[in-house]
């Protein structure tokens with residue numbers, strides 16, 4: 001059965017690192033990747049942009065990307081966006097046999113023991129983990145996670161296809177330096193940030209003055225150019 005690949009995040013804002021690992025996950029698994037913005041993300045400060053803006057930026061980012069979709073299921077229910085609730089809902093929709101793969105960064109995976117009902121997650125989905133600068137997997141697992149993931153590590157996507165849940169795969173991909181908090185900081189401080197997000201997302205951030213961004217200076221606007229209005 002074709003795996004269901006889901007990539008949850010705050011995406012505040014979506015950046016090129018997100019898109020790169022979404023593409024890697026999609027290509028490795030040969031499955032559509034569904035980027036799922038959290039409405040009310042647990043374990044972090046409230047996002048700088050509303051869920052509506054974050055989802056629209058994702059729409060812009062995936063536009064024209066084959067095999068990439070935005071999944072709004074966490075925006076369509078009330079309350080905090082606990083992953084265990086999301087995955088149980090997904091299981092209700094897909095049944096128990098279809099492989100479900102949760103794509104996430106290594107920093108998120110290392111924090112798994114802090115997630116709601118985290119041990120139950122292994123019964124609901126596989127994990128595909130993307131390392132990032134400062135968050136590798138070698139020797140870094142907290143003891144509870146090391147114990148819970150022992151015997152679950154696999155080294156090929158075929159093993160993810162072969163069962164519904166419970167395996168962990170390190171995604172083979174180059175490291176990407178981008179981070180949403182660094183981008184938000186650069187916007188506030190007047191630093192360079194636009195090249196770290198897709199051009200349409202940069203335009204959207206300026207148009208809506210998100211994160212304290214200034215509207216694009218008139219001198220840089222191209223007369224007659226039609227930027228995509230979303």
Ligand SMILES: Nc1ncnc2c1ncn2[C@@H]1O[C@H](COP(=O)(O)OP(=O)(O)OP(=O)(O)O)[C@@H](O)[C@H]1O
Pocket residue numbers: 008009010011012017018021103104105106107108109130131132133175176177178179180181182
């Ligand atoms: N450059 C990256 N490489 C690998 N994984 C990443 C990268 N950026 C984000 N991720 C992962 O994508 C998921 C969603 O990330 P999130 O939306 O929180 O962005 P972020 O850049 O980590 O944001 P922040 O800097 O605000 O924490 C998380 O699992 C995170 O670990």
Ligand SMILES: O=C(O)c1ccc[n+]([C@@H]2O[C@H](COP(=O)([O-])O)[C@@H](O)[C@H]2O)c1
Pocket residue numbers: 007008009010011038041042043044081082083084104108114115116
């Ligand atoms: O369910 C939880 O307890 C939980 C705790 C922390 C993070 N998550 C999920 O992990 C994904 C990445 O989170 P973040 O904060 O790095 O954007 C996103 O889908 C969150 O909802 C989920």
